[in-house]
Amino acid sequence: MNVQSPSLATLKAEGNEHLAARRFDAAASAYEEAARLSEVPRGGLCVRLARAHLEAGRPEAAAAWLMPVVDAAPSFKTWAAAAGILGRCPVETWPRVRRRLRVAVVGTWTTRAFVPLLRLAAARLGLALDIREPDFGQYFNATLDPSSALHADAPDVVVLSPDHRALGLKPFTDTPDADVAAEVERWSGVWRALRRHAAPIIVQHGFAAPGGDPLGHYAAGLSGARRTVAGRINRELAGRATEEDVGFLSVQALAGRLGAGAWFDDRGWYMAKMPYGPEALPLLARHTAAVLAARVGFSRRCLVLDLDNTLWGGVIGDDGVEGIVLGAGAVGEAFVDFQMALKELKGRGILLAVCSKNDEAVARAAFRAHPEMVLKEDDFAAFVANWEPKSGNLRAISRALDLGLDTLTFVDDNPYERAEVRRALPEVDVPIMPEDPTGFRLAIEDYPYFEPSAFTANDRARAEQYRARAEALALQDATGSIEEYQASLGMQARFGPVDAVNMGRVVQLVNKTNQFNLTTRRRNRAELEALLARPGTHAFWARLADRFADHGLIAVAIGVERDDPAGRTLEVDTLLMSCRVLGRGVEAAVLAELARLGLEAGCVRVEGAYLPSGRNGMVADLYPRLGLAETGRGGDGPEDGTLRWAAPADRLTRPDVPIQVERVEREG
């Protein structure tokens, strides 16, 4: 039932009248007033607002109003209208664009109506996509033929979208193993062709099987039945994608979530070779953008949670530990289930934090005393409970955990708090939770922006590391001088070669590290492997442990030998470090190791450059602080602002830092 308060309907009608009469400023005002009546206005109102603003000459306001459409219901009409309006706003006017990417979308179906929706969904995540598609029916020609326009374009990203009809399977096969292997080879062969002379990010849509099988349910147990073979191909392709660093999107899971009846629309296939229905296309766009964002390191990393009526029913300050609803009854069970879902998220590397309006002691007591509490205090990397506005607390959490606001997601049952944070901190993602707590678990499982791009043991241990660091910082307050404190940490660093075991983590750091990054040279796995294989390249990772925790792999350094009038030089191509271990002397130890490797290879000097990126200001003076002398400014062309320093290699090999160094052949 669609019930609107009289004033909302009146204001919308007013706006519509103004819009029809081309009085765009008046229309925008009426619509804005209508929008203020709800926490986030419905998609249709956002589209009208955007249109009015655009026609009135305000593309920034228009683009900003289009972003909430991506979180709204997957209505094709609304998404398509929004995407059309976004197309008329110059990219410079879009809100918070962090990266521009050139994308090729290659489908075995007509992707033309899907592409604008993908652009909208990606814009919501700070990605401005310039998307091209080959002509219809060119999935293999465009990708396998090295002289194709796609290869000439050299896009940053290729989205591969085959539909199930492209599998061409027989109704029944006597050779399922061979058939599966051949199909997996056929589809994954495209990745190798794309990577032969370039290194694009690849996102692979999986296969979804609609309908049944001539053999009905019986088919599920027959390895030769078409439906069974298709399912196996999908699963094995997904596994192969993970092994080969390709982002896989489970279309099967999405179709299941929406319901295959709604996901597929055969009318569209017969009329224009579009297999997916009007609700499917926006969902496919939203999730493709999420997987793509994960690949460029834009996934959210920390979930900040309210307490009252979010982790339990009721208000701890009023109801006490005995009075909150947790465990007993349907709602109590739902909250327990929700906490378990959150614990699972933490277990795979998403940090949890608390931001509650409560007395801190009262809030902490709930975790210590309630027998049904699944989450414990030490599951949280930060715990903030006071009476201040939550936006300020979120800023503090962001600083304490050294995570950008654009990596935080804030979940609160209270629309007032959600709106306050949304207004003050537009970089923080604030999903709308359902009113009914029995929907909380599914809501958080549906949330697409925690998508990982690699899953390593480090991710699992991360929460413990952050908590340990917070403990170490607390210790710092208690100890005397910084030198005493650092000496008391008992730091041990290990340096080792980049190999198959740690490549995943190295690639993650290369692409995610923003602040402590001298040159911000982003490379994907293939590009890194190529660089490391070249003679004259020296690369290593660094691990750090102290008496509180093993911090894991925290730095990557790459040096490249070259000739120079001043003598054979090791140029620092990449020097980056996790901010978690700032200020302990690790950077000096890492540079010393690079210098040592350079000396062994016959280099007499080390040269490094600082390329300002807008986010790495903290390392602008790193090299002079480590004792190097300036040698020049500016680079060729786009590297203006570059500063260069150098020093004789043997002057760098013995830094005065309280870190014990060990070199290993392999990690572990």
Next chain:
Amino acid sequence: MSELVERLTEVFRNTFGDESLVLDPAMTADDVAGWDSVSHISLIYAIEDEFGVKFGARDIAGLDCVGDLIALIERRS
């Protein structure tokens, strides 16, 4: 202008990105730039969403002009 035609006009304007588009019952696909089989599907999806109706392939195949479309929507609503 009837409410149906008003709403349909907005759907057309959104689908074809033309704020100044005005519907005429005699209008056909040839009269609108960019109206091909793919944008036809987008248009159908948007109309179905807007009016809460569902068309069969035969319904769609039988459409020659905007007037036919208006009549079809009225029949199905």
